[in-house]
Amino acid sequence: MDIKHYRKKFKENNLRLTKSREAMIEVLDNQHLTFKDIQRGLAKKGFYNVSTIYNNLDFLIKNKIVVELYINDTKFYDLAMDNPMHSADSHIHIMIKDTNEITEINSPEIFEYIQKHPFFKDLDLESIRITISAQRKKK
Ligand SMILES: [Zn+2]
Numbered sequence: 093m094d095i096k097h098y099r100k101k102f103k104e105n106n107l108r109l110t111k112s113r114e115a116m117i118e119v120l121d122n123q124h125l126t127f128k129d130i131q132r133g134l135a136k137k138g139f140y141n142v143s144t145i146y147n148n149l150d151f152l153i154k155n156k157i158v159v160e161l162y163i164n165d166t167k168f169y170d171l172a173m174d175n176p177m178h179s180a181d182s183h184i185h186i187m188i189k190d191t192n193e194i195t196e197i198n199s200p201e202i203f204e205y206i207q208k209h210p211f212f213k214d215l216d217l218e219s220i221r222i223t224i225s226a227q228r229k230k231k
Pocket of ligand 1: 124171177178183195196
């Protein structure tokens, strides 16, 4: 993770990157985290204020820097800005039940395939959000 890259992006979009927002982005890097996980990660960095955490999350979600995912009734947060695996609007996540691990795949052809479905011929798709539940194959 290169925070300088985020600083540049924020500036380009006229967004304010505060120290606590920066810390939140660092905590979320490469992970799918619950609010509690984020809180724990930020506490390690010296940020404890819960309402600031809520406000920053809200801000980052509104600006499509972070996305919310609902998987098995739990809300997870994920970095979407410059995530090589997905954008804020279209993503494919996999919950591996054996380990409760959440991972993601990058597969634009799946989105293209869905877009080409006759049902969508007169529609512009705004988002495609796929959640797959899986288990390791028994050997
Ligand atoms: Zn993700």
